[in-house]
Amino acid sequence: MDEILKRIGKIGIVPVVVLQDAKDAKPLANALCEGGLPCAEVTFRTAAAQESIRIMTEEFPHMLVGAGTVLTTEQVDRAVNAGAKFIVSPGLNPKVVRYCIERGIPVTPGTSNPSDVEQAMELGLEVVKFFPAEASGGILMIQSMAAPYTKMKFMPTGGIQISNMNSYLTFPKVLACGGSWMVKNELIEAGKFDTIKKLTKEAVMKMLGFQLFDSFFIEGLKHSDLNEKGDIVVGTNYVERAVYYLESRGVKFDMESAKYEGETMTGIYLKDKIAGFSVYLMQNK
Numbered sequence: 001m002d003e004i005l006k007r008i009g010k011i012g013i014v015p016v017v018v019l020q021d022a023k024d025a026k027p028l029a030n031a032l033c034e035g036g037l038p039c040a041e042v043t044f045r046t047a048a049a050q051e052s053i054r055i056m057t058e059e060f061p062h063m064l065v066g067a068g069t070v071l072t073t074e075q076v077d078r079a080v081n082a083g084a085k086f087i088v089s090p091g092l093n094p095k096v097v098r099y100c101i102e103r104g105i106p107v108t109p110g111t112s113n114p115s116d117v118e119q120a121m122e123l124g125l126e127v128v129k130f131f132p133a134e135a136s137g138g139i140l141m142i143q144s145m146a147a148p149y150t151k152m153k154f155m156p157t158g159g160i161q162i163s164n165m166n167s168y169l170t171f172p173k174v175l176a177c178g179g180s181w182m183v184k185n186e187l188i189e190a191g192k193f194d195t196i197k198k199l200t201k202e203a204v205m206k207m208l209g210f211q212l213f214d215s216f217f218i219e220g221l222k223h224s225d226l227n228e229k230g231d232i233v234v235g236t237n238y239v240e241r242a243v244y245y246l247e248s249r250g251v252k253f254d255m256e257s258a259k260y261e262g263e264t265m266t267g268i269y270l271k272d273k274i275a276g277f278s279v280y281l282m283q284n285k
Contacts, residue, residue, distance in 0.1 A: 001153075004086050004106045005127050007064055008039065008155070009175045010244035012207050013165065015200070016041045016068060016157060016180040017052075017188075024188050025052035029060045031193040032183070035200025036245055041068040041088055041178060044075050050082045057083030066106075068178075073099040080105060088155075088178075090131055092116050097123050108155055112136040117149050127153045127175055134159025139168050146173040162203050166237065169207060172264065179203075208245060209237035209284060231269075232277045235284040240265040242281060253281075 008014060015032055017040050019025060025048075032040060038060070042053050044067045056065045066086035067079030076087055076099055087100050092109040100107035101124060110131040111117050120128045130142055133156035137144075142154050156168050157178030168174045182199035213233040236242040243253055243265070257269040266283040273279070 001126050002106045004064065005175065010241055011037060011039045011064070012169060012176050012238065012241045013037055013203055014039050014041050014155070014176055014178045015183045016043065016178045017183050018043050018046060018185055019048045019052040020046055020189065022048040022051040022055060025055040026059050027193045028183065028188060028196065029056040029063055031197040032200055033060055033063060035197040036204035037200050038062060038248065039064040041066050043069040044079060045069045050078050053079060053082040053084050070096065072096065076100060076105065088129055092119055094119070094123060097125070114145055117145055117152055121149065121152065126151065127155060129178070130154045130156040132158030139171060142174065143171060162206050165207065169238065204245065207237065208242050210242070211235040211284065231280045232274060233280050233282055235282050237284050239268060239281055239283050243268060
């Protein structure tokens, strides 16, 4: 899978942004990054979209900025020239998809049924947008389609809220969710970037679901070669996403201690001890 798409999977939530004025691009990007989502899909249906992408990518080079609602190859060029790292479209236009593939640009076209998914597979794609997610059957539809298309992953967008995002994200075939509840137009236009930061942080914490276990020791987790006292165990809904989030905040991990079930990371130790205790990040049950 493309490295950009892998990063999107580790971030977990892609804020879908509509900007009417490019002056809002910098404070919005700052709010998203500080809230824990260094990512944005800037919809290409406003006059400010291209300049907004340019500002975000220049001011926040570590941020993963893409263009959404891309309908033509000309829009692909404009978005990429502005700094967009990935392209998203509401439907599957083979001309646009081929254009992106030929230029090495990650693209996730919209799909809503098996015929769309098969067309995407024929074009060589491994990830597609599922849109509009809730109106098209939600997670049950994705689970049904994923059964015969075992190598395809989905990025549902449309009707995703903080209340239902984890029902999507817990399904292994869902790469990430697109959502706009933390970046509503009225918040952006009113300059309420502190509120956007707060909503973004709430979304990240809800997604990761951190919880501290009471005991020092959980059977099967104690590593006497690391600490004879036992371990502090922190649970999370998604270990790999939690690692990505915490690493961005300076936390270091002992990658050699990572445990997996298939391709899914289920546990890992932090490099540094806290008050003499090893700290283990574990998949919530």
